[in-house]
Amino acid sequence: MLEFLTEYTYALAPVFGLLAALMGSAVNGAKVWDEWLCGLIAAEIGVFAVVGIAVGIGEGVDAPEARAVALIVFASATLVGMPITRILDAADHWIASLFSFPFKWVQSPVFTTVGGLLTIGWAIAGRASFRRGCFFLKVSSGSSQGALTLGAVVYAYGGCFEKDGRVKDDLAQHEAYHSRQVTAFHEIGFYIAYLLVGMPWGQAQGGVPMSTTSGGCGNPFEKTARTKNHKFTPKPAHEC
Numbered sequence: 001m002l003e004f005l006t007e008y009t010y011a012l013a014p015v016f017g018l019l020a021a022l023m024g025s026a027v028n029g030a031k032v033w034d035e036w037l038c039g040l041i042a043a044e045i046g047v048f049a050v051v052g053i054a055v056g057i058g059e060g061v062d063a064p065e066a067r068a069v070a071l072i073v074f075a076s077a078t079l080v081g082m083p084i085t086r087i088l089d090a091a092d093h094w095i096a097s098l099f100s101f102p103f104k105w106v107q108s109p110v111f112t113t114v115g116g117l118l119t120i121g122w123a124i125a126g127r128a129s130f131r132r133g134c135f136f137l138k139v140s141s142g143s144s145q146g147a148l149t150l151g152a153v154v155y156a157y158g159g160c161f162e163k164d165g166r167v168k169d170d171l172a173q174h175e176a177y178h179s180r181q182v183t184a185f186h187e188i189g190f191y192i193a194y195l196l197v198g199m200p201w202g203q204a205q206g207g208v209p210m211s212t213t214s215g216g217c218g219n220p221f222e223k224t225a226r227t228k229n230h231k232f233t234p235k236p237a238h239e240c
């Protein structure tokens with residue numbers, strides 16, 4: 001199987017990208033076609049980035065089958081990890097989160113490793129919350145809202161937290177949705193597509209590069225995510 005995957009890596013990569021996109025959008029419950037399309041772009045960037053890195057490593061250590069291993073890891077994380085994290089995150093229990101987190105980590109080795117190290121310091125300071133398979137780090141005091149998800153670690157303003165220090169659940173569900181987009185599309189695919197496609201799209205569609213309007217137009221990657229903590233109906237691109 002490794003030999004086969006090594007020989008046909010470049011033919012199989014776009015197929016795995018397509019499967020990752022379908023699995024990611026279906027399991028997360030993406031509601032509009034432009035989000036499905038952006039997911040496909042993200043997944044294809046993700047799978048080719050992973051394969052490209054593995055080709056480089058494989059040449060360095062004289063192990064051409066590295067790219068086959070990369071394909072297997074990508075496919076396992078997205079096709080198996082995606083539905084598992086969805087179920088575990090829905091349980092809203094720290095034990096379930098404990099099992100969800102590693103799947104997200106596999107697809108986000110840079111952001112989640114860096115964020116995981118930062119989490120240790122934040123937890124010691126009593127400013128971290130663990131919910132729906134993500135660590136939430138309180139980066140400011142006060143009541144302003146707003147959060148940034150990088151892998152399975154979320155950097156959130158003080159207004160995102162309850163008085164007892166726990167992150168608010170509707171916000172947690174929104175950001176956990178993004179963490180699962182990363183699980184499906186890989187961090188390289190998701191963040192490059194978010195920056196190069198999602199943000200210009202959001203700007204053009206509603207003047208909101210990192211969000212949506214109250215009418216449901218904007219950045220496709222935010223359209224379903226924002227339904228977790230805002231009352232609005234996302235609109236597909238052709239209705240905007």
Ligand SMILES: [Zn+2]
Binds near residue numbers: 174178222225226
């Ligand atoms: Zn969001």
